[in-house]
Amino acid sequence: MEFRKLIGFGRNSYVVSMPKSWVNKNNLKKGDMISVSEGDEEIVLVPNSFQNRPGEARESIIETTNKDLDMIKAEIISSYLNNYDSIRVNLEGLQHDVMEIKSIVMNLAGLEIMEQTSRSIVAKDIVNLEEINLIKIIRRIDVIVRGMISDTMSCLNKACPVYSIVQRDADINRLYYLGYRAIKRALKNPRVAKLFKLTPWQLYSCKMVMLRLEKIADRQKRIARYLQESDMDAQTTKELTALYGKMNEAFLEAMKAFYNNDKATGLRMDMSNKERTRMCDEFLKNTIARSIKKKHSIEHYVALAKIAENLKAMSTS
Numbered sequence: 647m648e649f650r651k652l653i654g655f656g657r658n659s660y661v662v663s664m665p666k667s668w669v670n671k672n673n674l675k676k677g678d679m680i681s682v683s684e685g686d687e688e689i690v691l692v693p694n695s696f697q698n699r700p701g702e703a704r705e706s707i708i709e710t711t712n713k714d715l716d717m718i719k720a721e722i723i724s725s726y727l728n729n730y731d732s733i734r735v736n737l738e739g740l741q742h743d744v745m746e747i748k749s750i751v752m753n754l755a756g757l758e759i760m761e762q763t764s765r766s767i768v769a770k771d772i773v774n775l776e777e778i779n780l781i782k783i784i785r786r787i788d789v790i791v792r793g794m795i796s797d798t799m800s801c802l803n804k805a806c807p808v809y810s811i812v813q814r815d816a817d818i819n820r821l822y823y824l825g826y827r828a829i830k831r832a833l834k835n836p837r838v839a840k841l842f843k844l845t846p847w848q849l850y851s852c853k854m855v856m857l858r859l860e861k862i863a864d865r866q867k868r869i870a871r872y873l874q875e876s877d878m879d880a881q882t883t884k885e886l887t888a889l890y891g892k893m894n895e896a897f898l899e900a901m902k903a904f905y906n907n908d909k910a911t912g913l914r915m916d917m918s919n920k921e922r923t924r925m926c927d928e929f930l931k932n933t934i935a936r937s938i939k940k941k942h943s944i945e946h947y948v949a950l951a952k953i954a955e956n957l958k959a960m961s962t963s
Contacts, residue, residue, distance in 0.1 A: 683840060690836040706730040710740045719750050726754050727823060729831055732770045733757070753816060755824040776841050778828040780852045787821050787859045788901055790814050794866040795897070799890050801873040802883050808870050815867045822860045829853045855904055862897065865956040872956070876949035877942055882933050886953070889929050893960050896922060919961045930954040 648665060655661045672693045674680075683690040706725035710718055718735070725733045735747055747767060751757055756773030794814050797807050829849050832839040839849065878886065896915060903911035933950055 683836070690840075692837055703731040704729075705732045705734060708733065708735045709738070710736060711738050715743060715746055718747065722747075722750050723754070723823065726757060726771075727827055727830065729775070729827055730771070732760075732768060735767045735769075737764070737766055753820060755820045773824070775828045775831050776838055778824070778842075780825055780828060780842060780844065780849075783821050783825040783828075784852060784855055784859070787818050787825075787856060787863075790818055790821075791859050791863050791866070792898075794863055795890075795894050798866040798870045798873075799887065799894070801870050802878075802887050802890070806870055806874060808874065811867055811870050815863050818860055818863045822856050825856050826853065851904075862960050865959050869953055869956050872949040872952045875945050876953065877946050878933075878950075879936070879940075881936065885929055885933070889925055889957065892925065893922065893957055896961060922961045923958050926954045926958040 650662045653661045653663075674693055678693065681692045683692070706721075706728075708718065708721045708725065713721075718740075722733060722735065733751070735751075737744065737747075740747070744762075744767070748759060748762075751759055751767065751769045756771055757769045758772050759767060760770045761768035794811050797811055800806065801808075828842075829852060832842050832844070832849055833846065839846070842849070844852070896918070899911065900915045902908070903915060930950060934947065937946065937950070
């Protein structure tokens with residue numbers, strides 16, 4: 647950080663000298679125009695030439711030699727989250743995995759395959775992140791998560807739409823990645839942040855809320871699967887239904903606090919996490935004590951433990 651002295655200039659103006667390194671970096675000269683944007687406690691200076699010139703396209707090239715699909719998927723998603731304009735995947739020796747690679751690309755919002763040969767796949771980003779509404783993305787994710795919680799609770803009555811729950815988790819991942827990209831762009835570019843009308847702290851809050859929602863969605867997917875592996879009696883089902891209901895109420899209250907910027911309620915919900923954790927531990931303890939008498943399978947006990955673990959994570963993720 648550099649410090650500059652404020653210099654009086656005439657009766658109504660003040661002058662601050664600009665760092666020569668910044669002037670040279672932006673190819674500025676005497677007489678060039680600079681846009682000035684005022685914030686609450688800051689002033690952002692942007693060269694007009696920067697605003698008017700098109701951004702330089704950035705391409706990520708992913709080599710696939712000696713890499714498995716999981717590694718390739720991680721590299722594609724990393725390139726996407728780092729806002730590359732195009733992603734080229736070279737297919738050396740992976741021609742038989744083309745459909746899987748295309749599926750990875752098509753599950754990333756705004757990324758379209760523009761070119762495909764026997765040697766490579768090229769995908770380009772066609773989304774204007776500056777037109778993204780982060781709050782709308784969060785509300786959309788929230789609606790999907792609420793539906794997933796409701797459907798997972800229906801699994802307690804053996805009417806379990808596991809496939810539907812898994813598909814919606816994939817939808818949430820798409821939205822989460824899109825929102826993450828927009829936030830990352832805004833944090834790097836004050837002009838984009840201004841378009842979003844969000845402060846850096848609000849951008850960070852949006853990122854954390856999206857992350858929590860994405861993790862809660864993951865928990866629903868896992869709980870639904872473990873419920874199918876358990877063999878719960880009527881009493882256990884009744885207790886778990888009541889516990890799940892309390893977890894859902896806490897989730898709804900927390901989201902309401904976020905939308906209303908209600909810090910007091912948000913703090914109260916955070917402080918009550920320990921009690922919900924204790925309730926999950928108590929449920930598991932009582933359920934296992936009853937189940938031992940009936941000599942259930944090992945898979946049943948593992949499923950019960952995993953269900954309790956994922957329920958706790960709904961509050962602590």
